[in-house]
Structures are given as structure tokens and as C-alpha cells.
Amino acid sequence: MAILEQIRTKGRWPITILIAIALISFFINFDDILRYLNIKDTIGANVGEINGNAVSYQDYSRRMEYYSQVEQILYQNQQNEGATERIKENAWFSFINHDVFEKEYEKIGLDVSDVELLDLAKGANLSTIVVNLFADPNTGQVNWDNINFFWANEDGDPRRQLLINYLEDEIIKNRKYEKYSVLINKSDYINSLQIKSGVADRSTNVEFNYIVQNYSAERDSSIVVTDKEIKQYYNENKNRYEQTESRDVEYAVFSILPSGEDFETAKEKMEILAADFAKATDARQFAIANSEVTPLAKYYRKDELNSDLAEFAFSATKEEILPVYLDNYSYKTARISDIKDLPDSVRARHILIRYEQTQESYDAAKNKADSLFNLVKANPSLFIVVAMSNSEDGSAQAGGDLGWFKDGTMVQTFNDSCFFQPAGKIMLLETQFGFHIVQVTERGKEMKKVQLATIEREIRPSQATLNSIHAMANDVIVACEKNYNKFIEYLQEKGIELKKENQVQRAATRFGNYSEAHELIRWIYNAKINDVSDIIEIDSRQQLIIAVVTKIRETGFSPIEDERPAIEAMLRLEKEHEAEAEKMKQAIAEVTTLEELAAKLKIDVKQSVDGTNFGSMYISGLGVEPKLAAAVSSSEENKLYGPVIGDMGVYAYSVTTKKIDEGYTEELERNRIIRMSANKSFYNILIKAAKIIDLRPNFF
Numbered sequence: 010m011a012i013l014e015q016i017r018t019k020g021r022w023p024i025t026i027l028i029a030i031a032l033i034s035f036f037i038n039f040d041d042i043l044r045y046l047n048i049k050d051t052i053g054a055n056v057g058e059i060n061g062n063a064v065s066y067q068d069y070s071r072r073m074e075y076y077s078q079v080e081q082i083l084y085q086n087q088q089n090e091g092a093t094e095r096i097k098e099n100a101w102f103s104f105i106n107h108d109v110f111e112k113e114y115e116k117i118g119l120d121v122s123d124v125e126l127l128d129l130a131k132g133a134n135l136s137t138i139v140v141n142l143f144a145d146p147n148t149g150q151v152n153w154d155n156i157n158f159f160w161a162n163e164d165g166d167p168r169r170q171l172l173i174n175y176l177e178d179e180i181i182k183n184r185k186y187e188k189y190s191v192l193i194n195k196s197d198y199i200n201s202l203q204i205k206s207g208v209a210d211r212s213t214n215v216e217f218n219y220i221v222q223n224y225s226a227e228r229d230s231s232i233v234v235t236d237k238e239i240k241q242y243y244n245e246n247k248n249r250y251e252q253t254e255s256r257d258v259e260y261a262v263f264s265i266l267p268s269g270e271d272f273e274t275a276k277e278k279m280e281i282l283a284a285d286f287a288k289a290t291d292a293r294q295f296a297i298a299n300s301e302v303t304p305l306a307k308y309y310r311k312d313e314l315n316s317d318l319a320e321f322a323f324s325a326t327k328e329e330i331l332p333v334y335l336d337n338y339s340y341k342t343a344r345i346s347d348i349k350d351l352p353d354s355v356r357a358r359h360i361l362i363r364y365e366q367t368q369e370s371y372d373a374a375k376n377k378a379d380s381l382f383n384l385v386k387a388n389p390s391l392f393i394v395v396a397m398s399n400s401e402d403g404s405a406q407a408g409g410d411l412g413w414f415k416d417g418t419m420v421q422t423f424n425d426s427c428f429f430q431p432a433g434k435i436m437l438l439e440t441q442f443g444f445h446i447v448q449v450t451e452r453g454k455e456m457k458k459v460q461l462a463t464i465e466r467e468i469r470p471s472q473a474t475l476n477s478i479h480a481m482a483n484d485v486i487v488a489c490e491k492n493y494n495k496f497i498e499y500l501q502e503k504g505i506e507l508k509k510e511n512q513v514q515r516a517a518t519r520f521g522n523y524s525e526a527h528e529l530i531r532w533i534y535n536a537k538i539n540d541v542s543d544i545i546e547i548d549s550r551q552q553l554i555i556a557v558v559t560k561i562r563e564t565g566f567s568p569i570e571d572e573r574p575a576i577e578a579m580l581r582l583e584k585e586h587e588a589e590a591e592k593m594k595q596a597i598a599e600v601t602t603l604e605e606l607a608a609k610l611k612i613d614v615k616q617s618v619d620g621t622n623f624g625s626m627y628i629s630g631l632g633v634e635p636k637l638a639a640a641v642s643s644s645e646e647n648k649l650y651g652p653v654i655g656d657m658g659v660y661a662y663s664v665t666t667k668k669i670d671e672g673y674t675e676e677l678e679r680n681r682i683i684r685m686s687a688n689k690s691f692y693n694i695l696i697k698a699a700k701i702i703d704l705r706p707n708f709f
Contacts, residue, residue, distance in 0.1 A: 214620030
């Protein structure tokens with residue numbers, strides 16, 4: 010959409026989230042994607058079909074490339090958990106959106122205008138896409154300076170333009186979906202008769218006495234369910250047995266974990282390192298050089314550390330060392346590298362001078378910053394005036410005032426300058442945002458804080474351990490000879506757990522609790538029933554899996570033979586309940602009151618606690634019994650009724666009082682119906698109708 014380019018102004022604003030966009034240097038091409046995903050020789054293939062439209066391998070890969078670039082920008086080129094799967098799913102949904110949802114929008118002329126897009130992007134009615142991106146993660150408040158800076162900044166960076174296009178598309182996509190949802194939810198016609206009937210049902214509250222003949226846990230051997238009854242029920246309710254393609258899998262898993270010997274070896278090495286650590290004159294530099302995880306420069310309050318670490322940090326001397334301890338799969342130790350009295354928050358003001366990525370711009374900004382620094386240092390009273398006329402961010406309007414901020418909120422250089430220097434001192438420093446002339450105006454209450462030098466070393470399986478685990482898995486393959494029965498026998502003989510994972514989907518990216526299972530899923534969908542796999546590595550090669558496909562389900566209707574046991578059990582239960590009801594019916598015919606019936610059946614009469622109406626699902630003192638609630642709400646007072654076949658037993662009852670709730674109005678009933686309508690989901694309906702075929706696991 011060109012409209013957002015046209016509304017960008019020359020004004021400059023602060024940005025804390027997306028400024029890194031202008032600093033990122035990356036280019037990712039099609040070959041990179043192919044190498045990354047290890048995909049070869051697939052040109053001309055299709056990865057799926059949506060609404061009858063084939064999705065080619067090339068088109069899908071290009072779409073993945075696009076979302077890869079967006080991902081790189083949004084996460085500033087850093088590794089992000091789940092990035093690969095998110096890229097794949099975003100790329101796939103873009104085709105679904107185009108071939109399914111956009112087709113529906115087009116039919117009814119649903120669109121988003123340029124004016125509407127402008128309002129959603131930076132106006133009074135911000136899109137949730139914009140809110141989520143520009144909100145402060147701590148407060149949830151939208152940072153308008155960031156929003157204005159982002160849309161206004163014209164730096165000619167093609168990567169910014171890519172992100173702008175992405176955000177515009179996402180805003181439009183989200184808005185169309187919202188509009189369509191509203192139309193669907195408001196499409197139901199609510200007539201006056203429906204409302205009046207609903208009011209009558211839900212405003213009439215009854216209280217009643219009842220008896221219940223609870224169902225027996227023992228099965229009645231005299232009751233028989235015939236094949237004809239099973240087939241009839243299956244045919245009459247066939248839609249209940251519609252299924253999607255899936256597989257059931259049994260498997261053995263061998264986890265790549267360090268052995269006890271590996272733990273001992275790692276601890277011995279850590280103890281040797283700790284001895285050197287204890288002698289080091291500069292604990293922090295030693296930790297930085299020897300820890301697998303770089304220690305943070307942060308100064309901690311006592312309540313920010315776990316109890317054991319806190320006790321050490323706030324009682325030991327700088328010369329003492331925390332004894333080596335085990336934390337999950339890492340050995341750790343620590344020393345105090347520094348102690349300071351620091352506030353938890355400070356208030357500061359600054360003057361920001363930005364520069365472009367050229368030497369000329371950098372030199373000009375540096376000269377300007379030096380000049381202004383000398384000016385305000387000589388005459389601090391000019392700080393506000395100089396900030397208002399020179400600072401290149403939103404704080405200029407407030408004389409550079411940044412307000413109060415907590416330790417760790419700002420970038421490291423800026424943060425340390427503010428927290429480690431006294432109030433009133435004027436400083437000149439440089440960050441990735443530019444040159445800052447900074448003055449701390451107020452400091453919070455100071456307290457003791459400790460900086461820790463920590464050393465962390467992960468415990469990894471040795472080569473001997475790896476060989477042993479692989480050998481155990483290989484022994485299974487050799488012993489079972491790819492035979493399912495022998496596979497089961499061997500696992501039982503060796504006491505190896507047999508696990509099960511049912512209804513594994515073709516497009517699954519995980520297998521049970523394990524990630525990165527693409528190779529396993531591909532094998533599963535190429536296997537036949539009772540095929541035994543080779544050793545397959547999943548979960549970042551941390552798990553060795555040997556799998557067997559035990560059941561194959563194809564898209565369509567579940568065969569009657571698969572459903573027979575469940576149908577037979579259900580029909581048998583129904584017949585047993587009907588038999589219990591028939592016994593109560595015969596007893597009711599011989600009495601006139603609930604009390605007489607209770608005496609005859611030797612059952613106590615119980616009383617409902619709260620009012621029940623036609624819309625009640627839950628009855629106090631009983632639980633969920635919708636059939637009983639519906640029955641009592643439409644019954645007359647002081648008459649014996651029954652039997653009612655409920656979920657927990659067979660009931661007989663007598664209504665004692667009926668009360669009309671005058672407060673339940675037609676407006677309340679209308680709102681209830683609207684809320685129920687809002688729960689209807691068109692998403693699954695459209696997806697199902699599109700008959701989507703997802704073949705991506707064959708390629709990716």
C-alpha cells in the first residue's frame with residue numbers, strides 16, 4: 010500500500026524496538042534456503058493443494074524466503090526459538106489465506122480502504138498487529154514515539170521497506186478477518202418468538218423433590234447388542250466418525266544423556282577450574298574467559314537471586330568461592346566480582362544526536378555532540394533549552410527528560426553511565442542510537458547490590474557414552490530383524506519401555522514431547538503397518554527412535570469395525586439405562602406420590618437446593634443433568650413425574666414451587682443468543698471445505 014509511504018513525514022522520533030532494522034546487514038537467497046533445509050532435486054514438484062490450486066515447491070520456497078527475511082528483521086538477526094517452524098507455517102497460511110479466505114472476502118466485496126489502513130497503522134484505532142509490536146512488554150502500553158518514528162522515517166533501506174510491506178499486509182489481513190467474523194456473528198436472525206420462548210424458559214425457576222436410582226456398575230449379561238443395531242447406529246450417525254489422515258505409532262526411545270561417569274568427569278574438571286578461579290585476581294575476567302555462558306554485568310539485589318546463591322552473595326567476601334554445585338545438566342560456581350550501593354531506579358535526561366551510516370555523518374554528529382556537551386557542561390541551566398532545540402528523539406519536547414527507569418532497562422552503556430555516576434554529573438557517551446549528552450537528575454534509594462562472576466559448564470555425554478547408547482539402539486534393530494513381534498518381545502525381555510503416540514498427523518513438526526521430528530514423520534507416512542524403522546535421530550539429535558506404525562487412518566470415515574467396540578458399549582449402556590427406567594416406570598404406576606415411590610423403592614427423597622430452569626446444565630447437589638433440568642422446568646407443581654434417564658441415574662420428581670424471575674428480560678435473552686452465535690467458528694468450516702492437501706513433510 011503506497012498510502013503509508015505518502016503519509017510519512019520528515020519528523021524524527023525515538024525508537025527502542027525497531028531501530029536495529031537500519032543496522033542489520035543480511036541478504037538471504039533461494040540457494041541459502043535450500044541448503045538450510047537440505048532440499049534438493051525437487052524442482053517441478055508440488056507441496057500441496059488448496060481449494061483445487063496446486064502449491065508448487067518453488068512458490069512455497071520463495072514464500073519461505075520472504076518470511077525468513079521478515080523473521081531476521083523482527084528478531085534482529087538473533088536465533089529465535091521456533092523460528093524455522095514459524096516461517097514454514099506463515100508461508101503455508103499465506104497460501105491458505107489467498108486461496109480460501111480472500112476468495113470469500115472477494116465474493117461479498119469486503120476490503121480495507123487506504124484511509125482505514127492509515128487509521129489502523131498510526132491512528133486512533135490501532136490494529137492489534139501494531140499494538141503487539143510497539144507495546145512495552147512490561148506495562149503493555151503502546152509507545153507512540155516508536156510508532157511515529159517507524160512510519161515517518163525515510164532512510165531508503167530496502168529492508169525497512171520489506172518490513173513495512175509485511176506489516177501493511179498483516180494489518181489488512183487481520184482487519185478483513187475481523188470484519189468477516191463480525192458479519193458471520195451478526196448473520197443470525199433473532200425473531201421475537203425465539204426471544205419470548207427463551208425468556209419463558211430461563212425466567213421460570215423451579216424447586217423440586219426427587220429420588221434417583223443410581224446406575225449399577227455391574228453389567229447385565231442378559232442384554233445383547235446385535236450387529237444390526239450397531240450397523241444401524243453407525244449409518245445413522247456416520248458424520249460422527251469422519252476422520253482425517255493419521256497414524257498410530259509404537260516406539261522405543263534412547264535419550265542421549267550423560268552417564269554417571271560423565272557427571273563425575275565433568276565435576277572433577279570443574280573442581281580443577283574452580284581452584285584456579287579461587288586464585289584469580291580478576292574474578293570477572295576469569296569467568297568471562299572460562300564460562301560457557303557469559304556472566305551478566307548486572308548488579309543484583311538479594312531478592313533477585315535464589316536462596317543459596319543469595320546467601321553466598323550477601324555474606325561472603327570477594328576472596329571466597331561458592332562450592333561447585335549441580336544445576337540440572339550443568340556444574341556451576343561463582344565469586345563476588347563487585348559490590349556497590351546502587352539505586353533500583355534513576356531519573357535522567359539526555360540530548361540525542363543521531364548519525365547515518367557514513368563517515369561524514371558520523372564526524373558531523375560527533376562534532377555537534379562535543380560542542381553541545383561543552384556548552385551544557387559549562388552552563389547546566391541551558392540543558393533543557395539545548396535539548397528542546399537539538400535532541401533528535403521524542404524526549405526533546407520534555408527538555409530531554411526520560412522519566413524514571415529501572416536498572417537494566419536501557420542499553421548497557423547508557424544504563425551503567427546513569428546508575429554508576431552521581432546525580433548532576435553531565436556525561437557524553439555513544440550507543441547504537443547515536444551520541445548522548447546525559448545527566449542524572451534524581452537517584453532512588455540506594456541499597457547494597459552484588460555483581461557475580463559465574464562459571465557454568467554443561468555436562469555432555471562422552472564419546473564412550475554416545476557409543477554405548479547407539480549400541481543399545483542398534484541391538485534392538487539386530488535382534489528384532491525388522492519384525493514387529495520380535496521387536497515387542499525384545500523390548501519386554503530387556504525391560505525397555507514401549508511408548509505409544511496415536512493420531513500422528515502428516516504435517517506434524519513434533520512427535521510427542523520431542524521436536525525436530527520431520528525425518529521420523531516422513532518415515533511414518535511412507536511405512537506400512539508393522540514396519541519397523543531404522544534408528545532415527547530427532548529432537549536436535551538428542552533422541553534415538555525406533556518406531557513401528559500400528560494403525561493407518563486415511564481421510565474419510567472411520568471403518569465400522571474400528572468403531573464397533575465403542576458403539577456396542579454405548580448401545581449396551583443405553584439398554585441398561587432403559588431397563589432401569591422401565592422398572593421405575595412400573596413402580597410409578599402403582600403409587601400416587603413421590604414419597605410413596607421412595608418408600609416402595611427404598612430410596613430417600615432429596616430436595617433441590619437452588620432454582621433450576623430450562624437452560625440449566627448444572628443442578629446443585631447433583632451435577633450436570635440437563636435432561637432432568639429440562640423436564641422439571643416444564644412440569645406442573647405437586648405432581649409425580651418420571652422416569653427421566655439422566656447421566657448418573659434414573660429420576661422421579663415432584664415440583665414444589667415455581668418462581669418467575671422478572672429481572673430476566675428480553676434484552677438479556679437477546680444478548681445470550683448473540684454470545685452463543687459469536688462462538689461459531691467459520692475458520693474450520695472454510696478450511697474443511699477447501700480440502701487442503703498438505704504434502705510439505707515430504708520435502709521439508
